[in-house]
Every structure is written in C-alpha cells, then in structure tokens.
Amino acid sequence: MTPTAVKQVPKSNVRWLIAACAAALFALRAAPSWAAQYADVLPWDQTLGAIQDILIGPVAHAAIALNFAMSAILYAIGSHRRAARLLAGGFVAFAALMAVQFMTFLFPF
Numbered sequence: 001m002t003p004t005a006v007k008q009v010p011k012s013n014v015r016w017l018i019a020a021c022a023a024a025l026f027a028l029r030a031a032p033s034w035a036a037q038y039a040d041v042l043p044w045d046q047t048l049g050a051i052q053d054i055l056i057g058p059v060a061h062a063a064i065a066l067n068f069a070m071s072a073i074l075y076a077i078g079s080h081r082r083a084a085r086l087l088a089g090g091f092v093a094f095a096a097l098m099a100v101q102f103m104t105f106l107f108p109f
Contacts, residue, residue: 056104060097064090 067090075083 052104056097056100060093064093064097067093 067086071083071086071090074086
C-alpha cells in the first residue's frame with residue numbers, strides 16, 4: 001500500500017461549516033411553545049363546556065320527554081307501529097344520555 005496524501009480542508013470552510021451548524025442548532029433548538037402558558041385552559045374550553053352542559057342537560061331531557069309524549073299520542077291515535085318505533089328511539093336516546101353522563105362522571109376533563 002502506498003501512502004496517500006490526505007487533502008486538508010481549508011480553515012475557512014471549516015469555520016463556515018461550524019458557523020452553519022451552530023446557526024441551525026440555534027434555530028432548531030427545543031423551546032416551549034408560545035401556547036404552553038395556556039396549556040391548562042384554552043380560550044374555547046369554557047364555551048364548549050357550556051354547550052356540552054346545555055346539550056346533555058335541559059335540551060336532551062326535553063327531547064326525550066317530547067319523544068315519549070309523541071309516542072303516547074301516536075299510540076292513542078292508533079298508529080301502534082310508529083309509536084313503538086318512537087318509544088324505542090326514546091329508550092335509546094335515554095340510554096345514550098346516561099352513557100354520556102357516566103363518561104362525563106368518569107372523565108371530567
């Protein structure tokens with residue numbers, strides 16, 4: 001084997017390479033995001049919580065009560081098949097509401 005000469009990189013290129021790597025590391029450093037200060041409470045959390053409380057509260061109860069009332073009226077009129085479907089829908093809506101309230105109880109946040 002014959003010795004081969006290793007070409008030395010000029011010092012100016014090494015300095016530019018070190019400067020470029022340092023600039024890239026500085027630009028891509030891990031820093032907390034600007035939204036980190038709002039991580040616990042976001043601006044729309046209160047609004048979404050209020051809408052959720054309304055939908056699983058009085059709106060859902062009124063819809064289920066209206067469903068049962070309409071099924072009773074349909075049964076009284078004589079439309080037994082439609083009344084049975086509406087009554088089944090009322091029971092399913094009630095079960096879904098109870099499931100949502102149970103999940104809200106288990107996972108409040």
